[in-house]
Amino acid sequence: MDLCDAREALKAKGLTVTEQRLAILQKIFDMGCYFTAKELHQALPSEKRVDLATVYRAVRLFEREGLVRCVGEIGNCRYYAKACIHNPPHAHFRCEKCGRLFCLRPFNFDDSKELISLAGEGFEVRRVTLMLEGLCAKCRKEQLINHEEGGK
Amino acid sequence: MDLCDAREALKAKGLTVTEQRLAILQKIFDMGCYFTAKELHQALPSEKRVDLATVYRAVRLFEREGLVRCVGEIGNCRYYAKACIHNPPHAHFRCEKCGRLFCLRPFNFDDSKELISLAGEGFEVRRVTLMLEGLCAKCRKEQLINHEEGGK
DNA sequence: AATTAGTTGCAAATCGTTTGCAGCTGGTGT
């Protein structure tokens, strides 16, 4: 199943359809690669007055239902992405300098036997989070330039 | 360098040697696979009266200096491990049921060209965090048993 | 339309972590 219509998705999961959930889920479908609960909340039209707590509750619910998945935790804040065949699991790169998060080329979850086999016998792997950290190309270049200038 | 003596390690890094840092770093060397700042704080002898804030500051400092590394963030809390050749980077598994964290067999950071190559040209990868999540063997077994009983 | 289980908004609570600040201490030069 790979629904892009919020109402259909909620119904398919047997969830109560409310205005707030529709707005939140539709926004999730419209969002780019990843988002935080706060970004989601801010992206919602303010006249709808969806409470931040409601956004958190909805995201948690959608995560349990497999409509959304957590792609990483940075600082004390969680990043989510819509879970659908158009957005397969993939690694992320976080720049220590500018803080930006980059989506990397997908690693195939099912084929990545090697990653999953890291877990021992009897373990059930439901999620793999792969986060790389360091300097992005832009910040690395800037740092090199600064070093040169400083070294003169 | 792979020091196991707290005082030597601090000196080698050019850091001020204080009673508190000695106690904290020595405890880190004595700790098992991973620890949180709070666990570290609680593990310290209470008569020393090392403040929790001091522990946080020390851990952050040690991380910057490469004595310690962050192995993952779960919920809003960070897990650290001592960084030394006896404790090479390795994946972790977190059980969704019991919350336990397991150390998995190490993946070789230097050899894992494949993981690092996920980042694009020009990116500098300084850290790789690989976290698997799901059910540990014990919780999985318990769940199977419960399902059987429930299905009778 | 009545019922009810589930949902929402609001405010307050949590929890890990960070920070401001005044007092203390380690390391250096005398």
Added chain:
DNA sequence: ACACCAGCTGCAAACGATTTGCAACTAATT
């Protein structure tokens, strides 16, 4: 041994993301 000062520490308060209690509201069912 002494004085000095940058850097640490303890304390309490601040912070930011997330969760929760509760009373009012609403979707789905009868």
